[in-house]
Amino acid sequence: MLVMAAGVAIALCAVVIAGIMLADAASTTNFDARNLAPSLDHPFGTDRMGRDMLARTLAGLSTSVVVGLVAATVSSVIALALASAAALGGSRVDAVVSWLIDLTMGIPHMVLLILISYALGRGALGVMVGISVTHWPSLARVLRAEILQLREQPYISCSRALGVSRLRIAFTHVIPHVLPQYLVGLVLLFPHAVLHEASITFLGFGLSPEQPAIGVILSEAMGYLTSGAWWLAVFPGLALLAVVLMFDRAGALLRRMMSPEGVQG
Template identity: 30%
Template sequence: MTRAQAASEEETPLQLFWINFSQSWLAVFGLAVFCLIILAAIFAPWLSPQNPYDLAQLNILDSRLPPGSLSSEGHVHWLGTDDQGRDLYSAILYGLRISLGVGVGSAFIALIIGCTLGLIAAYAGGRTDSAVMRIVDLQLSFPSILVALMILAFLGKGVMNVLLALVIVEWAYYARVVRATALVERDREYMEAAASLALPRWRIIFRHLLPNCVPPMIVIATQQVARAIALEATLSYLGLGVPITEPSLGLLIANGYQYMLSGRYWVSVYPGVALLVTIIALNLVGDQLRDVLNPRHLK
């Protein structure tokens, strides 16, 4: 046995995963950018020169200042200000908190619901499988944006309402993917061995079947987070998302759209760039995860 072979056998699964993942510099770059975005959103109160939600810190005389301008109090607005005098740099950081919170939160809750129903449908089969998949097919037959608009038109604006709407339109994707993977794993030898030991069904499903469905779950979760962020921005842009007192990136873009033709591009463009960079970074990571976690590449 050569040294290279011995070294490869000593590598842990996590090390092998990182070696395969780091083969794409674009994916590594996307992961680094997304981590920076998360850190910027978490530490927004310390990184921002002002709190855009605090009316006492806003001055209407500083509205729509171009990038690099000085405020009436002598502060530099590096990205300019919006129509309410909010520092755009601060507004973007706080907007990232809402966009990421809604996107990651909705994807996590939808993952739990979708994966649970997908696993139960695949393992139980029969009428249970047919009933769950008919609901999934019905859900996926409508455009996600249309379903979300209908839900928010009934529930009204609000962060929690947007979160609920995104969960409702996302869970079916997880259910379908997990069910397809679980159907393949259900007939494996280890599943037959677990069933022959008369183990409880819940233990067979969540202890033996679930771990083998994790790779596709990770891939689709990454893609669904990016999709949820974009969908939330669209809903907020249309005026049915988060309220104006808690602006997300989509609402910031909508607030600045009316000033585009007057030359005040920064009010809408910079939040749009932040949204675009976030979604691209997530998609780069998701594309590489799809290749790395492909069952044909797993050892």
């Protein structure tokens, strides 16, 4: 199981590194090689400007993964902070956090993402902020329930009786205890963040068209499918699906390793 998790992590790192290294090649035009079907020279074919689709796909995946990683990490930190505040801050704080969770979960992700991204002028910043402030509620709800159970443990009660501050209790006892659940939730946030980044970029509310993002590539490909250039959408779409499945697989493996049964096995 550990070998499989390491293999998935290495594959994801390889995608990001390859995309960074091929960033210049992804933007290089060659009008003598426009709209070429997949071949040995261009395994993913070329687009209307003669750009190599393999390089563009890897560069786009790298961009999507980096944006998704940053946004998911920020979102998970928000979830941990709010869950800790709700469970340790008293009934009023718990009521406010619970209301925020219900409010955010009651609004469709895509609608809120588009509104936030558009309000911030779109681009990478708008996408990352939008994903960060919309993807924390589910993880926050799980962590809150875990911390509420932990709060009733004798050593937490003793710490409160001895006058230990809530902030110190959170950093000393609570966060180390919920760290496994937090890490699993963080990894499982990645595929959602990557897919939502690609989705709003595809709709024109995300990354700018100049960037070789997967959403941009798929959006451009829609206008050429009727002309028979199927490779412009099929290969980038399959590559995005593979990356999302790798993230999902990594989260599932991490969850199994951190469960009591996985530890015993």
